[in-house]
Amino acid sequence: MKKGDTMKSTPSVILQIKSNYNTFNETEKKIAEYIIDNPRTLINSTISQVAEALDLADATIFRFCKKINFKGFQDLKITLATEVTDGIKSYANEELDENDDQQSIINKVFKANMTAINDTLYSIDPKNMEKAANTILEADQIVFYGNGGSGAVAMDAHHKFLRTGLKVSSYTDYHMQLMSVAQLTPKDVIIVISHTGSNLNIMNIVDIAKENGTKSIGITSFSKSPINEKVDISLNAVSQETAYQFEAFASRIAHLSIIDALYISVKMKRKDETDQAVKRMRDAIAITRI
DSSP, rough: OGGGGHHHHHHHHHHHHHHGGGOHHHHHHHHHHHHHHHHHHTTOOOOHHHHHHHHHHHHHHHHHHHTTTOSSSSHHHHHHHHOSSSSOOOOOOOOOOOOOHHHHHHHHHHHHHHHHHHHHHSOHHHHHHHHHHEEEEEEEEEEEEOOHHHHHHHHHHHHGGGGTTEEEEOOOOHHHHHHHTOOOOOOEEEEEESSSSSOHHHHHHHHHHHHHHEEEEEEEEOSSSSSHHHHHEEEEEOOOOOOOOOOHHHHHHHHHHHHHHHHHHHHTTHHHHHHHHHHHHHHGGGGGOO
């Protein structure tokens, strides 16, 4: 599918803000939320007008623009205006409200999921996906690690990659994670999954893997996170913090999509072996059906 066949792309300015959101201080988050909520206003404003609206100094707005890799406010504004050709709207996920009716809840949750997947599609690096697939193919063992909701993604990845015929496993209990990673070698690879990219348990797993020379692939929701900086290869979803914290649910859908794409990439590179493995699995599972 071509990118033009999907939902309209979120502007790179907004993607850059969302992917770096968890690194911002309170003032920077205030600026970020203003830009996400008011792109039309921003395009038609001067830096002084934005600063006045936020009760901040012009220099603070300028430093924020530099932090998200733009030359300055004018560069950010021109980029946003160039990418948005019609229907300028807020790019924030609508927050859930205790007074929402059932249809509103359904709409907000589904839209958040679709936005997370679409934003991730336009921001993920295909070179990193290719590199991750090749690393998996070259490994003796592939081990998935995740805690909490990310643990469910790790187990789903285990379930999918069993179809490849490769030696694969997953762990969601921290003690079992520590025990397993301690046994790995430079011939193995770990895939760690964390929404925030700052889960201390997972960071420890990556550190032990590095001590063993084991390669590491990270799937997180934020490009500038401790885990993302530790792993050898990063595959990032795009997320945004919200008051009701249901962005973690949306990012889980994006993480599952990354796993799906990674699995298909590996499958296509060893099609015959995967087809044989799938046949053996189907033959075995056949005894469970009436």
